[in-house]
Amino acid sequence: MNLHTLYNTHICEICSKVFTIKKKYEIHKLSHSGIKLYTCELCDKKFTAKHSLKMHQNIHEGSKPFQCTLCGIRFSKKSSLDRHTYIHTGMKPYTCVVCDKSFIQKIQYTNHVKTHSGNRPYLCQECGKSFSRKDSLNVHIKSHSKS
Template identity: 45%
Template sequence: MKQVAGQETFKDPKASKRQKAKHLKNEKIKSSLSKAAEGHELLIPKQDSKGKRGIQCPVCAKIFKCRSDYNRHRVTHTGEKPYRCVECGKSYSDSGTLTAHQRIHTGEKPYECVECGKRFNRSGTLKRHQRSHAGEKPYKCLECGKSFGRNSILTAHERTHTGEKPYKCLECGKSFSRSISLNRHKKKHAQAETPECAECEQGLSPKCVECGKGLSPSQLLTAHQIIYTGEHGSNHVKLWRVERA
């Protein structure tokens, strides 16, 4: 693929054809949604298979009870994310998802489990939690038949069959099938990089308290032990003040 006068051109005719088809589809979606937003006839109330009336999406033909429901659905086709979190900058396609996200910052947990009193910031999270009390396991592995209470656990389990390991340690290159396994592994690296002083048996912080610059384990231990020996190396290590962890 190359750029010519601001347009993409393809050596492979099939690739060019696919790109044109994708572009045409996107233009049709934009046109349909634009007309719908202007009150086009596609938004005249329709009946669904059960005889219920509502507003029909011109792109996928789904029918919604009211315009507000349709408007929330519409952005799934356009990719719009107009609702932005002022705290961290993340954007969302609907206000409800933004509200749920903002509870991460505020710490608000309005949904309480009547069984054990545990609280959650999303209703969906509460429902998943309640399955643990009810013993429900609606997510079933097609490979071995095992069932799970959460879809995310099923996804992680399925990797034992596929061998997929999407979580990679940037430190040593080792890969894992679950993010929690990677996090446990990374802690081992952090512990190995934090030396302990034989004199006081204290673990040491790997950063200088003066400037925040990182020290290698050997530099860190050397700088710390100056406290006991009074010796200074020939390098800049003698200038470092080291904070005990």
């Protein structure tokens, strides 16, 4: 008898995530299939799990059930609250392996890493200057209109 049978766990064959509740495991497997059974009636965004749709609907309703216990700011998603708490703790879980700069959000880290690649695919049509990130190009383009 293996440990998974002993502890009644379910392991995703694709990503190795472990579940103790079979229903949650079954729902998780759908995330790899691309099948999205639940649709938001307001914006037509689709979801694999019913709870994901419910969390999404908080955005439309303006509901913010998750509150920071330190400063009182409210959030519509728990993940947003969790990320916010890094501000209070000083925790920056994403660290660049090239320059050791750290970031609170994964997207900040991902954008930063692009600056080290040397790849600058975003070209200003007005002056020819190139950028590694599209948002940097957009900020630059606005500087032309101020002149």
